Structure formats: structure tokens, C-alpha cells
Amino acid sequence: MKRTSSFGNVGKLLFAICVWLLCGCSALSQEFSVSSFRILPNDVSAFVNSVRDLNDEACALVKVEAPSDFAFSTPLGIVKRKDEVGEIWLYLPKGTKMLTLKHPEWGVLRDYRLGMVLESRMTYELKLSLPKPAIAERHDTIVQVRTVVDTITVANTKPKLPLSLYALATIGVHDNGPSYGVFFAMMRRHGFFVHASCDFCSIGSTRGSCTKDGSIGGANEKPYYSGKTAKSNYTVTAGAIHRLSRSVCLFEGVGYGRSAVAWQLAESEGGGYVLNDGLTHKGVAGEVGALVSFGRITVSASAVTITGKQWQGCLGVGIKLWRTKNER
Secondary structure (H helix, E strand, C coil): CHHHHHHHHHHHHHHHHHHHHHHHHHHHCCCCEEEEEEECCCCCHHHHCCCECCCCCECEEEEEECCCCCEEECCCCCCEEEEECCEEEEEECCCCCEEEEEECCCEEEEEEECCCCCCCCCEEEEEEECCHHHHHCCCCCCCCCCCCCCCCCCCCCCCCCCCEEEEEEEEEEECCEEEEEEEEEEECCEEEEEEEEECCCCCCCCCCEECCCCCCCCCCCCCCEEEEEEEEEEEEEEEEEEECCCCEEEEEEEEEEEEEEEEEECHHHCCCEEEEHHHCEEEEEEEEEEEEEECCEEEEEEEEEECCCEEEEEEEEEEEEECCCCCC
């Protein structure tokens, strides 16, 4: 009788162990899965409530339909988490492709591939398939989950270029002789420039004007001239400058210019100067050219015109006054 009772106790113990193992296996089988992931083209939440990452790029927004005790991580990090009613809002960096989901009871779904690359200011929806029995048993359990914002810095595809400042002395060659000027430019990828040039001459006061061949008041009235002339020339232009590469820039601009020529009358004609209208031009000036840097030394070449009638070529040489240390 004692032996029979001993076997009976052993049987009960084995039965209890089997039941416990079956319960454990049942608990382990309570896993979750992703039922769907899609883009929400008509949802403007990511645009209206935009969040930016460390690179000042607007994030993508993933709305996860899941309880608040879920935790998440991505290779690029999570910029911000916001628990809303019935869902969790995750602001993720542009370019995110995978998402890891964690739950204290149901385990980990690691490196889930979203099927698309997340874009800035776009909203997405992620739905989960959850084990119903596990949800029913959580009524008396309090779980505290902390999501760590661990966004890492991702290099911009187009890095911000440094601010550069140029100063050059220029010389221009035209029909009235050389002109001397200064050229200033400030830019990153794009910027602006100002160029002023003159020959430091003046024609003074004039008694009137004549045509290109010297006639006054008509073709039959052509006075005698001494052969001396007075000339003056100046231009001021401003416009845009663009960086094509590390050392080459192009610029173009408009402004105002005046090129004047006066002829001196002979003593028999009373002397003095008359303005030659045929050789004098004033009005809108235009300039186009290129700027090339060799380290801190900078040279420029440009063409300048006044109303398309008077042309001059300009050369310049100067230095790059200032540049940031990370200039490429």
C-alpha cells in the first residue's frame, strides 16, 4: 500500500509539471506582428506639426496603432515620441527603412522592414496584430516604459557651404583708355557682388554738342577743332554670383554707366569743348564674368557694356578676405 501511494504522488507531480510547461509554452506563443504599413497621402499631421532632427531636416511621422507600453528604436534613432489616444506617434528621421518594436510581455520584433524609405513631412500608418488573451490579463498590471530619444547625426546630402567674402582691384580697357575699380562679393552657394569702376577723369563744362563727325547744327556747319579731346568713363554694376565648384564662380549683374567724349574747338572758333554725342553713351550697364580662386588668391575676368554700344574688358586680382574653417 505504501508503494502504491508513492507512485500516486509521483504521478501527480509529473502531471503538475506538464501542466506548468504547457502554460509556459502557451505564454511564449503570445506574440504580436505587423498587420499593415502604408502611407497616408491625405494626412497633413507631419506637415502641420513638423518636428526637425539634429540636421534641421523635417521628420517623417509614423502613427502606430498600439498600446502605450510598446517601445521602439531605429538605426537612425527616434527624434520624438507622442502618445495619443489609441495610437503612438513616432517622429523618425528622413531615410528610415527599419523599425524595431518591443513589448515587456510579448517580446521583440527586431528590424522590421517598412518596405519603403520614409520621406520628410509625410505621414504613415502602422497597424499591429496583438494577442487578445494577453490584453485581457493586463487589467491589474502597471508597466512603465521609457522611450529613449537616441537620434544620431546623419550627414546632409547637400552640406551647407561656408560663407566667403572676396575683395579685388580691377582694371578695365575700353576706347577711352583704362578704368580702375573695386569688386566685392559675398556668397555661400549663391550670393551677390558689387563692382564700381572709373577712369578718374572729367570732361568739365561744355559749350554744346556735336555729331560723331564734329558737325554742329547741321552737316554744313563743321567748325575747326584743336585736336585735343577730354574723356571720362564710369560704371557701377551689382548682381548675383554662383559657385560652380570649389574654386570657380560665375556672376552677372546690371547697373548704370556713362562714357563721354568732348572735342576742343580751335581758338578761331572761340575755344572751349563741345560734347560729341556720337561718341558719348550713358544708360543701363551690364556685366558678366567669372571668378577663380587659388587658395586665398582670387582673379576675375568680365565684360562690361553700356547700352550695348560701348564695351570694355575687365581683369581683377584680389584675395578671399574670410572663409570658415570647414570650407571644402
